[in-house]
Amino acid sequence: MHIVILGNGVAGITAARFIRKQSSHRITVISAETEHFFSRTALMYVYMGHMRYEDIKPYEDWFWKKNRIDLQRAYVERIDFETKALFTKEGHNIRYDKLLLATGSATNKFGWPGQQLAGVRGLYSYPDLEYMEQHSQGLQRAVIVGGGLIGIEMAEMFCSRRIPVTFLVREQSYWDMVLPPEESAMASRHIREHGVDLRLATELKEIVDDGTGRACAVTTSHGERIECGYVGLTAGVHPNIGFLKNTALETDRGILVDSFLQTNIPDVYAAGDCVQLREPPPGRRAVEAVWYVARMMGETVACNICGRQLAYDPGIWFNSAKFFDIEYQVYGDVRAQLPEHQASLYWEHPEGRKSIRLVYDKSKGHILGFNLMGVRYRQEVCEKWIREQAHIEAVLQNLDLANFDPEFNETCEAEVVALYNRQTGQGLQLMQGRSPEAVGRFLKGLVF
Amino acid sequence: MKLSNISFSLANPHPRQLDGIQKLGLGLAALSLLLLIVALLGISLPSGGLTLAVAMGLLLAGMLIYARRTYLKGPAGIKNNGVWFSTLTNGGLWGWVFGIFITGFYVLLYFFPATLGLGADGAPNTGLVALFGPLSRLLKGQPASQWFMYGVLYTVAILVMGAKFAYKYRHNRYQLIRTGSVVFFQTAFAFLIPELMEGLNSNLAARWFDKDMKNMWPLDYDFFDKWHIDNMLNGGSIGLFMFVLGLLMIFVISPFLTYRYGKRWYCSWVCGCGGLAETAGDPFRQLSDKSLAAWRLERWIIHSVLLLSVVMTIAVVYSYLGVGPGKYYLTRRSFTWIIVGLMVGAGLVLVVLQRRYQRLRRNMVYIMSGLGALIAVVILINHFSGERDILFVKAASLRSFYGFYIGAIFSGVIGVGFYPLFGSRVWCRFGCPMAALLGIQQRLFSRFRITTNGGQCISCGNCSTYCEMGIDVRWYAQRGQDVIRASCVGCGICSAVCPRGVLRLENSSVEIAEPTSFIDFQR
Structure with a gap:
């Protein structure tokens, strides 16, 4: 059987690896972007000089041949689902028995005047990075439009080259549609601490042409004109499915799939950013453009392609990011606006670069989520508490178990407990010691 | 643009506009180097220890000023911007120049010490070795040897670059304590205590044996040489102490500490070679081959x-x-x-x-x-x-x-x-x-490992890139597998540079990490 995977991002490559683990089918991975799989989330570090391109490739180049995964550099223009063939720009056609679409995302553009000019681009792909690099030479100022995770990464990238940055954020505070107000304020403060000209509640109105087809300035919703040589569009991404529109494949925002990641066409599957779940799991979005989601989908779809029925179950929500120097981790249900039935315990370090938030059910006291800034928590422990609906007080008393900060680092769990005691009049005590043995016992279910 | 370009950057990748304070610091350090070169050339300088004190003082002060300014200017965090753009740290031109310079110095030191000024057959020292004479006489009442000079330079290098490292990682207490430890063991155990002991026991001068208590066989490969054993056995209570301690270190203390804490207790906390690698070598850690x-x-x-x-x-x-x-x-x-x-x-x-x-x-x-x-x-x-x-x-x-x-x-x-x-x-x-011996112990029975945090790895490669031992840490991290590798010296940098908080050094044999894969293939 010949399995063709379109896209060599984390979804496609994870699927290829797991198909190989389970079978000896012929596997071909097609990509127009790069010859080898690389970590998309690490592109920023190449620009910043932390790593070279070859360092962000998670597998050495011999890996693919050894595992009999054929890599093809080609741009697929059209798919004939009837005859099961892909047609490339280069004029070849490739037959498949089963097809996995893992085409990823494309940058959102909202019809801004001037968005087609030179020096205006998003940051998603390797060519995007090359483009950014080429336009960095002699750059006097960059404007970034859109206050999400890619926007802040781009700001950090320009800062690393000492290129002045103006960061236009539509919201009242950085990423406040995802982060609760305090965390959002912390991130906003930190962005400014790095010298970024952060403009909150400001939208892009127009990108100005310098007369040669290049961007030279932007105007904002406040009518201000900002001179700049580069405009980074980072107002989110959407499934990259343009060439699949108006085919037999059912799409909406993304490629519609069932819980087995199967499309409406037999033997055609989809995974990763390009997917829209027909029935997303409770509390989850239908389109989730996240590294971890793509990886989990890649594993799931590999099973289904190999004939082992496995429904996609991403488990408890988790994500992570880094806002310049502040690491961010989230586990479970943490919303920007606290719903009526939820309560939240928020502790922030006096220096304002670390915080711990526990979200729990107001009436029953069940723990629902963890939001961490500048503090590392262990995923297995947090998930177990959430899954088992541990009581907030039980969690607090054992909070040490979750801490994953490096050895000797200042721990703040006692202060979180003290804060809770002050707020509620309780007298909870933190059980001292987060020895790995204790964590192991806890995870094996030997304590409460 | 070719993907294999080492320096990916087209734009000026070194916009490190040094400010006045940074330039001052580097200038002072350069003056110190100039003084050493002048001494090496045999040009006579004011003696009595003044020149040496000025040279070492300038180096210390200059580098401290530079490091303080460089790392305290911005918020604390990972400071690897432009590492692969600078030809000093990406294996390029300045790296080669510096490498050849250091290699040349070692060749002279080991094989042609006379060129550095070591007096042959009792002749007085000249040049660079003579520059260190006053300090040697102060500490042990003997003229300097090339090894004394090397010891001072080595210790100063660890001190200066250790301070730079501490500023760089000021947000990470593990790094601060570990760096304090290597600086202490080098300064006290490898340098001051042995030299002072020499001075206190001048009658033992002819019967030299290694008084560095942390230096053990097989790194200290001459420990069992006849002359060394003889000198220890005839070296009074200190000699006997060093002999017994040496044996205990090899057979009891070191295996026990390795069992408890991994080989890091030695390699990245105590050892002198490790000390230099962790401090002076830190700017070059990314050059290790990960294949x-x-x-x-x-x-x-x-x-x-x-x-x-x-x-x-x-x-x-x-x-x-x-x-x-x-x-x-x-x-x-x-x-x-x-x-x-x-x-x-x-x-x-x-x-x-x-x-x-x-x-x-x-x-x-x-x-x-x-x-x-x-x-x-x-x-x-x-x-x-x-x-x-x-x-x-x-x-x-x-x-x-x-x-x-x-x-x-x-x-x-x-x-x-x-x-x-x-x-x-x-x-x-x-x-x-x-390292090989401790590595076998670590692999076989140590509690030390690096654990991974659930499925949070994004395969970015920072951990592998900055592993000085060339361990492909990412290979383990992205599978959610604990890292137990003979070569890991436990420097903790992988954990520090991880942008997602995935890695933690632990002393425990408990299996905590679950494989990232949530599918059971063993079915």
Whole structure:
């Protein structure tokens, strides 16, 4: 059987690896972007000089041949689902028995005047990075439009080259549609601490042409004109499915799939950013453009392609990011606006670069989520508490178990407990010691 | 643009506009270097220790000013911007220039000390060595040797670059404490205490033995040399203390600490070679080769060096033991049986531990216990056939071969000289027999490991890139697998540079991490 995977991002490559683990089918991975799989989330570090391109490739180049995964550099223009063939720009056609679409995302553009000019681009792909690099030479100022995770990464990238940055954020505070107000304020403060000209509640109105087809300035919703040589569009991404529109494949925002990641066409599957779940799991979005989601989908779809029925179950929500120097981790249900039935315990370090938030059910006291800034928590422990609906007080008393900060680092769990005691009049005590043995016992279910 | 471009950047990748304070700091350090070069050229400078004090003071002050300014200017965080753009740190032109400079210095130091000013046959020192004379006389009342000069420079390098490292990682307490530890052990144990002890026991000057309490066999490969044993045994209570401590370190203290904390207790907290690598070598850590091929090569070379050092030591000791009761408690006969016992015992321990923990590859255990058995058998054949040279090798020539190629060329010239080309741990990774021994212990029975945090890895590669030992940490992290590797020195940088908080150094044998894959393939 010949399995063709379109896209060599984390979804496609994870699927290829797991198909190989389970079978000896012929596997071909097609990509127009790069010859080898690389970590998309690490592109920023190449620009910043932390790593070279070859360092962000998670597998050495011999890996693919050894595992009999054929890599093809080609741009697929059209798919004939009837005859099961892909047609490339280069004029070849490739037959498949089963097809996995893992085409990823494309940058959102909202019809801004001037968005087609030179020096205006998003940051998603390797060519995007090359483009950014080429336009960095002699750059006097960059404007970034859109206050999400890619926007802040781009700001950090320009800062690393000492290129002045103006960061236009539509919201009242950085990423406040995802982060609760305090965390959002912390991130906003930190962005400014790095010298970024952060403009909150400001939208892009127009990108100005310098007369040669290049961007030279932007105007904002406040009518201000900002001179700049580069405009980074980072107002989110959407499934990259343009060439699949108006085919037999059912799409909406993304490629519609069932819980087995199967499309409406037999033997055609989809995974990763390009997917829209027909029935997303409770509390989850239908389109989730996240590294971890793509990886989990890649594993799931590999099973289904190999004939082992496995429904996609991403488990408890988790994500992570880094806002310049502040690491961010989230586990479970943490919303920007606290719903009526939820309560939240928020502790922030006096220096304002670390915080711990526990979200729990107001009436029953069940723990629902963890939001961490500048503090590392262990995923297995947090998930177990959430899954088992541990009581907030039980969690607090054992909070040490979750801490994953490096050895000797200042721990703040006692202060979180003290804060809770002050707020509620309780007298909870933190059980001292987060020895790995204790964590192991806890995870094996030997304590409460 | 080609993907393989080392310097990806088209835009000016070094916008490190140094400000006035940074320039001042670098300027002072450069002045200090100039003073050393002037001294090396034999141009006479004001003596009495003033020049030395000024030179070292300028270096310390200059680098402190530079590091403070560089790292305290912005918020605390990971400071790897532009590492791969600078030709000093990406293996480019300045890296080669610096590498050749250091390599050249080591060649002069080891093989042509006279060019550095060491006076031959009692003649007074000149040049660079003479510059360090006043400090040497102050500490121990003797003129400086090239090794004293080297010791001072080495210690100052660890101090200065240790301070720079501490500013760089000021947000990470593990790094601060660990750096404090290597600086302390170098300054006190490797430098001050031995030199002061020399001074206090001037009558022992002729009977020199190593007084660095943390330096142990097999890194200290001359520990069992006849002259060294003799000098220790005749060196009064200090000598006896060093002798007993040396044996305890090898057989008791070091295996125990490695069991508890991993080999990091030595390699990145105490060791002098490690100390220099972690401080002065830090800017070059990313240059280590992460490929699987390099790992294979590493295992062959480092274990060969360990084997060589064991065989060499056995041969050397055997060569000076008498056949009957004499100067030493040991005779050839008893020594033979001790070695046979050690080899057989170590082999048995290996097999038993392997059965219990399955930590080593089975082949590895067979090879190691096989080699041990081979050594035992050959020794016995030697013994019963009355052969003078144990293991059929000439002890003296083996010893000088080892001393030259491993002791001088590998650990000194290549080990430090090649920092800017192959990373800061070339010696520790490929050559150090001590690291090999501790590595086997770590792999076999230590509680130390690096645990991974659930499925949070994004495969970015920062951990692997900044691993000075060339471990592909990401390979483990993205699978959610604990890292238990013989070579890991526990520097903790992978954990520090991880942008997602995935890695943590732990002392525990509890299995916590679950594989990232949530599908059970063993079904």
